[in-house]
Amino acid sequence: MSHYPDHLRYTKDHEWVEKTGGKRVRVGVTDFAQKQLGDIVFVDVPTVGRDVEAGEPFGTLESVKSVSELYSPLSGRVVTVNPDLEADPENINTDPYGDGWIVEIDLAGAGTLDGLLDAKQYADHIKEESE
Template identity: 70%
Template sequence: MSYYPEHLKYSKDHEWVEVTGDRRVRVGITDFAQKQLGDIVFVDVTTVGRDIEVGEEFGTVESVKSVSVLYAPVAGRVTAKNPELDGDHELVNSDPHGDGWIIEIETSGSGMPAGLLDAAQYADHIAAEAE
């Protein structure tokens, strides 16, 4: 069974968002997503300093099973990539909602965009996808 921390928001594309400061968020993939992918072998993300829009591709996660596209759950400027992932891609598997974060974004708007789910809504979304 997957666990979805209550303090995070979730996209229907299986990314999570954590507010880390004024207009700053961290983004990663959910526990559900990493379990579907299997062992992560490579994470490739967009350049720091690039502006991205909601729904825009910002990178890929490669596993032993497949390659999955990452979609921006918020709009803004990419301010950081997780440097730990350069040497340890398995952090996405072992701690997807923590040390396995992928990018940080300075959001271009105020607050979270419409369409992000809370933990209970995301769990319901996963259950509906499985039917």
């Protein structure tokens, strides 16, 4: 069974969001997602300064099984990209909620996490999706 930290918010596309201060959030993929993908060998992420739109693709994860799109959970501007993922993309597999984070985004507009799932809602979503 996968673990979903309570302090994070989640999307139905299996990304997590952590508020890091002000209107800035950190984004990654969930433990469930990385297990489904298998061993991640390459991460293609947006450049710093790129605007992203909620629900739109903003990068890809390549695993030994497939290539999967990453979807932006919220709208805003990419301000930081995890520098370790180029050399160590497997950090997403080994520590999806820590060293495996992908980008940080400064949120557009009000900058709220409204509309994202809490840990229980995400776990329920996974259960429904698996049935």
